[in-house]
Amino acid sequence: MATISIEHASKSFGSTKVLKDISLDVKDGEFLVLLGASGCGKSTLLNIIAGLEPMADGTIRLDGEVVNDVHPKNRDIAMVFQSYALYPNMTVERNIAFGLEMRKISKAERKATVREVASTLQIEHLLSRKPSQLSGGQRQRVAMGRALVRRPKIFLFDEPLSNLDAKLRGEMRTEIKKLHQTLKATMVYVTHDQIEAMTLADRIAIMKDGEIQQIGTPQEIYSKPANMYVAGFVGAPPMNFVEVDLVKREEQLGAILPAVLKGEPVDHFLPLPNSKHLEARENTKVILGLRPEIITDSTSTHSSAPEIECDVEFLEPTGADTLCIIRLNGHPAKARVSPLFACPPGESMRFTLDTHRACLFDPTTEQAIT
Template sequence: MATLSINNVRKQYGSVEVLKGIDLDLTDGEFLVLLGPSGCGKSTLLNMIAGLETISAGEIRIDQRVVNEVHPKDRDIAMVFQSYALYPNMTVARNIGFSLEMRGQAKAEREGAIRRVARLLQIEHLLDRKPAQLSGGQRQRVAMGRALVRDPKVFLFDEPLSNLDAKLRVDMRTEIKKLHQRLGTTVVYVTHDQIEAMTLASRIAIMKEGVVQQFAPPQEVYERPANMYVASFIGSPTMNFVRGTLSAEGDRLGVSVGRERSGFLPLFQAPEQAGHWLGQEVILGIRPEAITCYDPAIAAGNPALVKVACGVNVLEPTGADTITYVELNGHEVVARIKPSDRVAEGATADFMIDMARANLFDPKTEQRI
């Protein structure tokens, strides 16, 4: 295991700045996911940690050792690529052990390490096969085995599951999670898939245009996003954003929404600085699962639940939930309701909003208030 520190790291290609001052610190055994759309700089950052890209400015430390000028083979890292990068003419066993062979490790030790890793990944029966005889999931396990056999300080994964079909991707995601729990090795994992990020990471760094927008545990990113970009990138369906005015009724602060700002939604726990926004426009952020069909028994025991009447526009059954598009005081928002809570398209029904899960954003900067 190892710590990893990334301090004010920048990358430029000519006049184009790809990474604009990245700061991340990982403790021993952490699982960091770099998440963002194509072109945000996440793979460039991973390659810089690996030593495959030079650093324009800043510093990368592995176990307190500055590695800016250290050759990739001397960084004690192992990388798993999207393309697997297996040698087609070698057996699985030789693919896994080739790096040990190149280092001159004794054959008996090498074979012991290969068997240990193959047992861990449950591919002992594949050791005599060649890559062409393997499925995509099996090839990915071999690629992981080749990294594991070296027992590195840091594992680097570059979108390792993107070439797999949906079911296999879920299965392999679970295997990677189990593997990390068993080994406890520090991991940096690049993906554009938010589900992978949420399920695997101990902390997520969400990137946009070479800047880290938020660096936090998955649940914090989901429930308390730093800005509207993070809020919209994480979650499917995405967070609802409703423009309104921060107002007061008696001693309660809330958001008035609607064409005439008539619908008052009281905030259950207003942020400390909310009082400075009184009378000003804000953006209310609500996750779809915080908007559900009204249940008087549940609402009676929870003061954070606010009853609202909404027109039902569209229903999208997904099996476990029904995604429901409703009209809230002139704004279309998405609710997530149970299939047993039957509502009819075109009807008006009572819903409840959990205002304890509300977020407020500055409409100009899009930062969380």
């Protein structure tokens, strides 16, 4: 068992509050990703779990036991840093074995453990090299090896892949996922890369300015974002936000969606699924959140979803599909269509809008209207 439970954690550096009343539970064997922009407090929170940083207020429990005052060495946690922090004068083998050496593990046992870990990470052929003779990805593996040999209950990763190029990052991501499946250890992983978060996490905690905005499975975070910050942070290209008037026409509540057709402004009426919360907002403005894949060519869906016709300003082919830039309420918006049906820029095209998957936000609080 290895659970982490944080209750009401706060932390300040001088007069700056960097963590504000954070509460978070990580389940046994869970892969939890802390996702957020630079400076939001991810590393600080990870360091608090590791015991490298004291907390001002709050309680932290590992397996139910309060560890606020337990030394990092005695927390049974291993951490992998962005900088790798390898000893430059030691061989890979010794770098990996060093923690075991400090703990007075016998030479024979050390050798066996290092071999086993090196085999898992496929770095057996590098054991006699020095860190300077390794590529970035290989150094990253050695850093992981150093964490693995300790067989800790909990792994903490602080942006371990951010120094690697895109291709290697993708490969290492897969390796880390495999490792998690094999070890079934509890892992907390910090990143500001939303793709990394979506692909690795059992659950994602999105942070902003020292606060957790939402915790949920990648699918929950993607399809039911709690607010506009979360909605805009996850997904590429990002969700389109359009301010619309909510009105009722013939007993049907819907949004007035201003677009452009043959160079002229046109107002489309977009019926929205009924909900009590929406009814209460009749004749007010709301923010409609439309992911690009929700606005698609009418030929590729057979649903009864509403359609709009509008001018295409630009095309951005991505290979698998093509992004059409249209104009909604004066701002560019991206629609994701099949490359077969994307019409040339300057012409008008019919789009289907899957309004059941649209999000709605309060323009003042920016919180989701559910």
